[in-house]
Amino acid sequence: MNNIKKTISYHDFSNNVKKLDAPFDIYKFDCQSMIPINEAFKLREVLLTMPFKKRTCDLYSFSQSSDFYRISNKNKPIEVQQLLEVLVQIKQKISTYLGQKFNNSISVSCSKYDIGDYLLCHDDRVDDRRVAFIYYLNYDWLSEWGGSLDIYSVDKHYNANSILQNIVPEFNAFLFFPVGNFTYHQVSENISKFPRITINGWFHCDNFAWSKHIQNKELTMSLKHIFLPIKVPKKDTHFTKRSIEKTYFERNFRKYIKEGFNTDGYGVCGQFFNSVALDGLSSALFSNNLKWEIKGPLNKMHYKVLNMNNLPEVIFNLVNMLRTEHMIQFFKDCTGLDFIGVNVEVQRWHGGHYMVSGGNDGYKNMHVFRVYIFFSHCIGTMNTDGEDDLYYVFEEHNAFYPKFKCTPQNNTMLLVNRFSNMEVYTKYCRKIDGHSWTVVVANYMIKDMFNCKIKLEKMHKL
Numbered sequence: 368m369n370n371i372k373k374t375i376s377y378h379d380f381s382n383n384v385k386k387l388d389a390p391f392d393i394y395k396f397d398c399q400s401m402i403p404i405n406e407a408f409k410l411r412e413v414l415l416t417m418p419f420k421k422r423t424c425d426l427y428s429f430s431q432s433s434d435f436y437r438i439s440n441k442n443k444p445i446e447v448q449q450l451l452e453v454l455v456q457i458k459q460k461i462s463t464y465l466g467q468k469f470n471n472s473i474s475v476s477c478s479k480y481d482i483g484d485y486l487l488c489h490d491d492r493v494d495d496r497r498v499a500f501i502y503y504l505n506y507d508w509l510s511e512w513g514g515s516l517d518i519y520s521v522d523k524h525y526n527a528n529s530i531l532q533n534i535v536p537e538f539n540a541f542l543f544f545p546v547g548n549f550t551y552h553q554v555s556e557n558i559s560k561f562p563r564i565t566i567n568g569w570f571h572c573d574n575f576a577w578s579k580h581i582q583n584k585e586l587t588m589s590l591k592h593i594f595l596p597i598k599v600p601k602k603d604t605h606f607t608k609r610s611i612e613k614t615y616f617e618r619n620f621r622k623y624i625k626e627g628f629n630t631d632g633y634g635v636c637g638q639f640f641n642s643v644a645l646d647g648l649s650s651a652l653f654s655n656n657l658k659w660e661i662k663g664p665l666n667k668m669h670y671k672v673l674n675m676n677n678l679p680e681v682i683f684n685l686v687n688m689l690r691t692e693h694m695i696q697f698f699k700d701c702t703g704l705d706f707i708g709v710n711v712e713v714q715r716w717h718g719g720h721y722m723v724s725g726g727n728d729g730y731k732n733m734h735v736f737r738v739y740i741f742f743s744h745c746i747g748t749m750n751t752d753g754e755d756d757l758y759y760v761f762e763e764h765n766a767f768y769p770k771f772k773c774t775p776q777n778n779t780m781l782l783v784n785r786f787s788n789m790e791v792y793t794k795y796c797r798k799i800d801g802h803s804w805t806v807v808v809a810n811y812m813i814k815d816m817f818n819c820k821i822k823l824e825k826m827h828k829l
């Protein structure tokens with residue numbers, strides 16, 4: 368990096384800054400006036416020789432270098448050292464440009480998004496971050512490769528609503544934005560085989576402008592979504608008896624499931640419906656005529672649901688099955704629990720969908736018995752051995768390892784004792800895997816656990 372300009376006048380800086388058209392203030396500085404293109408290429412090459420650590424959780428999957436300020440100079444390539452000098456210059460100019468005082472701290476590292484990597488919707492409100500910056504090092508990045516920086520609008524509850532802007536990485540461009548209460552953004556999945564390389568981080572300050580206390584509205588379970596296991600008309604009871612594999616009617620089999628459930632906290636019932644019933648259900652559940660609605664908010668979840676008031680008959684029967692005395696008895700036998708209410712949702716999941724952890728399923732601090740019935744005819748093959756394929760993850764609060772995980776398998780029922788101290792999330796479903804499934808999810812209120820003052824008669828009226 369011999370040709371880089373380590374100093375720049377404020378005039379030259381501000382002339383090369385453009386405010387982007389986005390729901391919150393975000394700016395682009397064209398670095399050419401400081402870093403010539405060939406030097407940016409050299410820097411990219413050197414970065415790719417540095418060690419990276421893969422980072423994955425419910426929110427992201429990408430590789431990261433160590434923080435550049437934590438690497439000793441002898442291990443830091445000269446190109447990176449020089450980049451840091453440029454960064455200090457840019458920081459001063461941004462400070463003047465935004466009228467913002469920073470402290471001495473800068474966090475900065477290199478991020479590498481390989482095929483299938485992503486960073487889901489978040490707002491950067493961590494520690495004392497004041498201004499986020501991203502320096503892009505991908506030449507000719509195509510928008511159809513994903514990997515864009517997507518900017519979200521905010522709804523009236525201060526949650527992320529929809530993506531209004533896709534910013535495609537532009538070589539040698541430096542983006543920055545003040546971290547605010549609702550600066551929701553994501554890096555969309557990189558679906559290309561080329562790594563998306565950036566140097567990114569934050570300038571910090573002692574009294575930051577965003578508030579730690581502003582909370583977007585919590586999603587609590589709304590009572591109108593609870594309904595009791597009412598008796599359904601006889602023909603629906605017939606549906607239950609007619610459709611389930613005979614084995615599940617055997618007492619001993621239920622006893623066997625219960626033993627596993629009590630030991631592990633979950634149970635898997637494969638081949639749940641007989642083939643005739645499964646054919647009928649598949650035809651209905653995978654019909655092109657179903658109208659799926661998006662379920663958000665996008666900073667917490669993204670999948671599709673069916674409107675429960677307008678279900679085709681076969682799907683209605685399936686949902687009702689979960690409320691019949693027959694099934695309630697089945698669940699009692701398989702778990703030893705007793706229930707007073709149930710809520711059902713029919714969900715569709717495919718590439719791009721997720722639910723991050725943090726009580727977003729609406730059952731924060733509640734103990735519920737949860738049933739999933741999976742149906743899947745995906746393009747890619749779901750694999751229960753491969754770590755990458757495991758979607759439903761259940762862990763205890765503050766534990767860094769999952770209690771158990773599961774991959775959706777066609778015609779399989781999963782029974783889960785979802786304790787109040789459990790975090791549950793559905794891992795981001797990668798577009799590149801071609802996985803997809805429909806799942807009926809039922810949450811049963813457990814009799815002894817439902818410590819709520821609402822009278823049952825009141826619930827009847829809902």
Ligand SMILES: O=C(O)CCC(=O)C(=O)O
Nearest residue numbers: 491501516552554565567
């Ligand atoms: O790489 C980008 O475009 C954004 C990265 C980002 O938002 C982050 O690391 O917090």
Ligand SMILES: [Fe+2]
Nearest residue numbers: 490491499552
């Ligand atoms: Fe971010």
